Amino acid sequence: MTDVMHNFELFQPATLEDARAILGDHQDAWILAGGMDSLDWFKHRVKMPAVVVDIAGIPDLHGIREEDDGGLWIGATTTLTEVNESELVKSRFPALAQAALHVASPQIRNKGTIGGNVSQDTRCPYYRDGFPCYRAGGNTCYANTPTAMNREHALFGVSRCVAVTPSDTAIALTALEAVFTVERAGSRQDILASDFFIGPAIDITRMTALEPGDILVGIRIPGKWAGSRQYFEKVADRQTWDFALVNIAMAAKMENGAISDISMVCGAVECTPRRLTDVESLVRGEKPGQELETLVKRVASRGAEPLNFNHFKIPLMENLAVRAIRSLA
Numbered sequence: 296m297t298d299v300m301h302n303f304e305l306f307q308p309a310t311l312e313d314a315r316a317i318l319g320d321h322q323d324a325w326i327l328a329g330g331m332d333s334l335d336w337f338k339h340r341v342k343m344p345a346v347v348v349d350i351a352g353i354p355d356l357h358g359i360r361e362e363d364d365g366g367l368w369i370g371a372t373t374t375l376t377e378v379n380e381s382e383l384v385k386s387r388f389p390a391l392a393q394a395a396l397h398v399a400s401p402q403i404r405n406k407g408t409i410g411g412n413v414s415q416d417t418r419c420p421y422y423r424d425g426f427p428c429y430r431a432g433g434n435t436c437y438a439n440t441p442t443a444m445n446r447e448h449a450l451f452g453v454s455r456c457v458a459v460t461p462s463d464t465a466i467a468l469t470a471l472e473a474v475f476t477v478e479r480a481g482s483r484q485d486i487l488a489s490d491f492f493i494g495p496a497i498d499i500t501r502m503t504a505l506e507p508g509d510i511l512v513g514i515r516i517p518g519k520w521a522g523s524r525q526y527f528e529k530v531a532d533r534q535t536w537d538f539a540l541v542n543i544a545m546a547a548k549m550e551n552g553a554i555s556d557i558s559m560v561c562g563a564v565e566c567t568p569r570r571l572t573d574v575e576s577l578v579r580g581e582k583p584g585q586e587l588e589t590l591v592k593r594v595a596s597r598g599a600e601p602l603n604f605n606h607f608k609i610p611l612m613e614n615l616a617v618r619a620i621r622s623l624a
C-alpha cells in the first residue's frame with residue numbers, strides 16, 4: 296500500500312475566514328501546509344483523514360515582519376528556506392536561521408513551513424509504522440522494551456511514551472522564548488513556547504497544544520534576545536536529510552566578559568524541547584572558560600534516565616552544552 300494515498304476531499308481556502316468555516320464544518324479535518332510530514336502519513340496509510348484543508352495559499356499566514364519591540368512575527372506558512380534566508384532573522388535571531396538551515400534537505404526546506412515544522416508528529420518508527428502503541432491508543436510502548444530500537448528516544452520526561460521532539464526550529468524558538476498565536480473557535484490565543492510543546496503526561500496523542508480545528512497563525516519572537524549571542528548545533532547520523540540525535544540552541548547576553556543572561560535548550564532528549572535550567576543557573580554571572588566548562592559538563596545531563604541503546608546521548612548532550620558556552624569565550 297505504501298506510496299498510494301487514500302481518497303480524501305481537498306479544500307484549498309484562499310482566506311483565513313474560509314479555512315475557519317471549513318474546519319468548523321469538518322471536525323476531523325487535517326490541516327496541510329507544506330505536506331512534508333503529512334504526505335508521509337497518508338502514503339503509509341497510517342493516518343487517513345477524509346477531509347484535508349490546504350492552508351498554503353492563505354496570504355495572512357505567510358511572511359516575516361518586524362515588531363515594535365525589536366522582535367519578529369513569522370507567519371505559519373513561511374517556508375523554512377524563507378526563514379533561513381531572511382536578513383531580519385539572520386541578523387536578529389541567527390539561532391533560528393541556523394536551525395531552519397539544518398532541517399532535512401533543500402527540497403524539503405523549500406516546501407516545508409515553519410508552522411508544519413513545529414507541529415509535526417514524532418518520528419518514533421514503531422508509531423509511524425502503525426504499531427498500536429500507547430500514543431496510537433494501544434496499551435504498550437514498543438520502543439521501551441529490552442530489545443527495542445530506541446537509540447533515538449528520550450532521556451527525560453518519560454511517561455509511557457519515550458518518543459522525542461523531532462523539530463529543529465522548536466529548539467531555537469523555545470530558547471528565544473517565542474510565542475505561538477493559535478486561532479481556536481474564532482478567537483486568538485497566545486501560547487508560550489514552554490506551554491506549546493506538550494509531553495505525554497499531558498496528552499499522549501499530541502506533541503503540541505494544538506487541538507483538532509486549531510490553526511497556528513504565526514510565531515512571535517519577542518525582542519528580548521534580538522541581537523544577543525546565539526548558538527545552534529545539531530548532531531545527526533548524516534549531515535543532511537536526517538533528524539537530530541541531539542541538538543542545542545542558546546541565546547546569551549554578556550556584560551564585562553561575563554554571562555549576564557542565558558537561555559539554553561536541548562532537543563531530541565525529551566518529548567518537548569528541554570530547557571537546561573541547571574546550566575543556565577550555573578553560568579549566570581560567570582566568565583566562560585575551562586573551569587566553567589567542566590562544571591557545565593557535570594550538570595547538563597543531570598537526571599537523565601537512558602534506555603538500552605541511547606546512553607550515547609548523555610555525553611553528546613554534555614559536550615554540546617560545553618561547546619555552546621565555549622562559543623561565548
Ligand SMILES: Cc1cc2nc3c(=O)[nH]c(=O)nc-3n(C[C@H](O)[C@H](O)[C@H](O)COP(=O)(O)OP(=O)(O)OC[C@H]3O[C@@H](n4cnc5c(N)ncnc54)[C@H](O)[C@@H]3O)c2cc1C
Nearest residue numbers: 328329330331332333399407408411412414462463511537
Ligand atoms: C526525509 C525527511 C527528513 C526530515 N528531516 C527533518 C529534520 O532534519 N528536522 C526537522 O525539524 N524536520 C525534518 N523533517 C520533518 C518535516 O517534514 C519538515 O520539518 C517540515 O517542516 C514540515 O512542514 P510542512 O509544512 O511540510 O508540514 P505539513 O506536513 O504540512 O504539516 C505537519 C503537521 O503540522 C500540522 N500543521 C501544519 N501547519 C499547521 C498550522 N498552521 N496550524 C495547525 N497545524 C498545522 C499538520 O496538520 C500536520 O499534522 C523531515 C521530513 C522528511 C520527509
Ligand code: SF4
Nearest residue numbers: 419428436456457458
Ligand atoms: S515511544 Fe511513544 S510513539 Fe514510540 S512506540 Fe512507544 S508509545 Fe509509541
